[in-house]
Amino acid sequence: MKMKLILSLVLISGLMILNGCGDPSIDPLSFSYEPKIVVNAIIYPGEQINDIQITRNIPLNSAVDSNKFMLTPGVNRVVVTVNGIPLDYDPATKSYGTDKIVVGYASLYKLEVSAEIEGKLYSASAQTTTPTQDFTLVNSQLGTLRYSDPVTPKVEFTTIPGVDFYLVSVLPEHPTLDNFIFENSYNPNPDREDVAKELNIYVFHSIQAQNILTSSPVNYGIEIRKFNYWFYDTYRVVVYAGDQNFRNFVITSQNVKDAEGNFHEPLINIKGDGIGVFASAVKKVASFTITR
């Protein structure tokens, strides 16, 4: 009996010591890092190829210095081509482009990139097929409305056969705390400091229209609701009719975490050592103004 008691006490003590060995935690600095070429390239039919940015991914907890993650021909021996034609680097805009290509409709374009990162050569390639034709906005001036009006702006356009994804960007021209709509319908009279800290949430809005597949151009309208505009301001509205690469990136680039904390890649069309997007789209610009 005594031996049994002693054994029990030893067992209990051992288990309590084992169980009490520190609380578990995860160190984000231990996460694995692998350099990648980040491609940010959207081409538009009817325009020259320009404003293509080639950067790199950065380890977590890195200083955000754009000079360090921009990949340039001088430092990183970057070579970028589209359909075999080299793109020129513009140090002023830190982007690549060429006036030798005017992008056409229903055409295939292949992008190839190579760059040296930390002494090692990386390469990536991707291709996109541009939309089959242009589209038109029914009205590019969406009007001037009072915020209290029950009517909200609506952008209408003709669809493009073969294009099933449309993205509408709604961006205020001069968003500040002074023209923020504090007496809004969704979060009335928020704290000014909270708005200042989370200004991006109120500034950047977009609306997606998916699976709009038509065999011939038809009129399609998207209503811009009040939760898409938070400032007394004039808004720049850009309607994009994008290809599959454009659709996949817009839909999945921010949805990369599962409920239990596992991460996965967004849908990326870039092969090799690259991430990001190489896509094509037709775009049209409209505007509207919201007043008190």
Added chain:
Amino acid sequence: MSSLFDDNHSENLAQGESQWITGLNFIYASGQPLTTPGSAYYLNTVPDWKGTPKVPDNDPSYLLYPGAINGTRLPAYSRLDFSFGYEKNYGSWKLGVTLQIYNIGNRQNIWFVNYNQEKSGDTVVQTVKEVNMLPLLPSLGVTITF
């Protein structure tokens, strides 16, 4: 197979006696594999947002890219439960009273994790917020057996 079911080691120990009843339950399981973010990159998900000034917090162009698949493993799960009770026999029926303490060590076992970014100076600091399972949890039970 989902990583949720990948427990390489799982041990369960229990001990009990009658009349005065003491119980001890110890569970150990190795942590599940996890695919964590491995890096970050800047890219505007909407082309027209390029060049528009953004405040540092909640920058919509700051995107996370995963590291190696199942490249991290959650810390091991372990838990020690203790119970103590008395059972009295009334002939055709028995009455028992038990005090149970779940997770007696109040160990902060990780259930799942969330990620946040905070701007500190010119650095975006990646933080991991661990969501824990149940803490120390006492309960009192009465059992009637007939």
